Amino acid sequence: MSGKRPSGRPANQDASAALKTVALRLVRELGYDKVSVSAIIEQAGVARQTLYNRWNTKADLVLEAVFEQTNTYAAEPSWDGAEDCRTLLEDFLIRIFEHLRIDGDTLRALIAASQQDAKFHRSFHANFVLPREQMITALLHRAQDRGELSPGRNVEVLSTLIHGAFWYRLLSRGVLDAGFAKEIVAETFA
Amino acid sequence: MSGKRPSGRPANQDASAALKTVALRLVRELGYDKVSVSAIIEQAGVARQTLYNRWNTKADLVLEAVFEQTNTYAAEPSWDGAEDCRTLLEDFLIRIFEHLRIDGDTLRALIAASQQDAKFHRSFHANFVLPREQMITALLHRAQDRGELSPGRNVEVLSTLIHGAFWYRLLSRGVLDAGFAKEIVAETFA
DNA sequence: GCGAATAGTGGACTGCAGTCTAATGATCAA
DNA sequence: TTGATCATTAGACTGCAGTCCACTATTCGC
Numbered sequence: 001m002s003g004k005r006p007s008g009r010p011a012n013q014d015a016s017a018a019l020k021t022v023a024l025r026l027v028r029e030l031g032y033d034k035v036s037v038s039a040i041i042e043q044a045g046v047a048r049q050t051l052y053n054r055w056n057t058k059a060d061l062v063l064e065a066v067f068e069q070t071n072t073y074a075a076e077p078s079w080d081g082a083e084d085c086r087t088l089l090e091d092f093l094i095r096i097f098e099h100l101r102i103d104g105d106t107l108r109a110l111i112a113a114s115q116q117d118a119k120f121h122r123s124f125h126a127n128f129v130l131p132r133e134q135m136i137t138a139l140l141h142r143a144q145d146r147g148e149l150s151p152g153r154n155v156e157v158l159s160t161l162i163h164g165a166f167w168y169r170l171l172s173r174g175v176l177d178a179g180f181a182k183e184i185v186a187e188t189f190a
Numbered sequence: 191m192s193g194k195r196p197s198g199r200p201a202n203q204d205a206s207a208a209l210k211t212v213a214l215r216l217v218r219e220l221g222y223d224k225v226s227v228s229a230i231i232e233q234a235g236v237a238r239q240t241l242y243n244r245w246n247t248k249a250d251l252v253l254e255a256v257f258e259q260t261n262t263y264a265a266e267p268s269w270d271g272a273e274d275c276r277t278l279l280e281d282f283l284i285r286i287f288e289h290l291r292i293d294g295d296t297l298r299a300l301i302a303a304s305q306q307d308a309k310f311h312r313s314f315h316a317n318f319v320l321p322r323e324q325m326i327t328a329l330l331h332r333a334q335d336r337g338e339l340s341p342g343r344n345v346e347v348l349s350t351l352i353h354g355a356f357w358y359r360l361l362s363r364g365v366l367d368a369g370f371a372k373e374i375v376a377e378t379f380a
Numbered sequence: 381g382c383g384a385a386t387a388g389t390g391g392a393c394t395g396c397a398g399t400c401t402a403a404t405g406a407t408c409a410a
Numbered sequence: 411t412t413g414a415t416c417a418t419t420a421g422a423c424t425g426c427a428g429t430c431c432a433c434t435a436t437t438c439g440c
Contacts, residue, residue: 114361161374164351164356168350171304187348
């Protein structure tokens with residue numbers, strides 16, 4: 001698998017790195033819509049085609065740039081069993097909301113972009129959306145196993161409700177803070 | 191208030207009507223992104239500027255066109271007191287989902303557009319989003335008054351959870367059917 | 381070194397939303 | 411009738427994402 005030595009000129013990894021770095025910085029500084037592809041490639045010192053050799057669209061590039069910075073925030077909740085699932089869920093949501101204070105505007109733009117491009121929608125969903133939803137689902141299942149959540153509850157639907165709540169807040173530009181996280185958890189475990 | 195006779199040439203109401211009709215038809219036929227402003231004005235037999243005299247963007251025009259067709263579906267739940275609130279909520283959601291089968295793709299495009307244009311975001315939120323959220327909030331309050339919902343629940347948060355769930359499904363291109371409506375209601379009243 | 385294969389470069393090109401302009405048309409008030 | 415005011419028209423224009431092209435550069439197997 002790894003022995004596949006491709007023929008031809010190898011891709012310049014510095015160019016990819018520069019594009020991601022520049023894109024993330026510009027997008028955070030100016031906002032996704034105010035950053036043109038021309039500005040990104042100029043500051044990265046790279047030709048237009050080089051960008052499109054690696055990514056299909058501006059959205060794909062920015063997604064990857066944000067994604068690399070994001071795993072820090074979206075780390076799996078610790079399964080040490082010391083804390084109850086309710087607290088774990090709350091902490092998990094609070095951490096997501098913290099990340100959204102930095103990249104929330106960019107994420108909103110990527111969600112918008114994903115509605116206009118079916119290919120990007122699949123990529124965005126697989127890399128960003130599904131993993132988080134599955135973490136929440138797993139956490140709720142665990143809560144049921146430990147008896148913190150009534151076994152009659154539909155975990156998949158609960159997960160959609162929780163996940164949807166902060167998407168809705170994000171897209172409606174509402175407040176996403178620790179208080180909202182606590183309220184969500186309170187209603188989930190009510 | 192109504193006696194304000196404006197000076198100058200009056201706006202041609204036929205042009206507005208034609209633009210809305212053509213826009214809605216084209217958008218439903220081809221999808222929002224595949225319909226160009228040029229196509230709309232050509233088929234409406236109207237100059238470009240005439241469109242932009244009345245609406246700021248393509249999104250504003252389509253929003254208004256969809257909105258006029260929509261009130262049929264988003265009618266206030268009947269308050270006759272005969273049915274319980276749980277059933278009313280279920281029917282309300284089912285009716286919304288029915289409308290989304292027709293205009294869901296367009297709505298997704300408008301949500302995307304609203305993330306890229308602050309002015310349109312305000313208009314979309316005020317005309318489309320808030321009214322529905324308030325209907326659900328009112329319904330849940332009523333459920334509390336009638337003792338169908340525990341008085342300890344946070345109605346505003348519940349409303350956000352419900353509303354978010356179908357936004358999330360809509361934007362994730364998931365299934366929005368009567369079964370999902372029932373599941374949402376079941377978890378809300380659980 | 382040579383040819384095949386692939387990457388990078390600069391720049392032209394397309395299609396789109398939205399803006400702008402100059403001219404013409406409709407309505408009212410005096 | 412005349413002038414003020416606003417609407418409509420046709421079309422030029424801007425700025426953008428993404429595509430295309432001709433050419434150059436780098437790496438491989440031989």
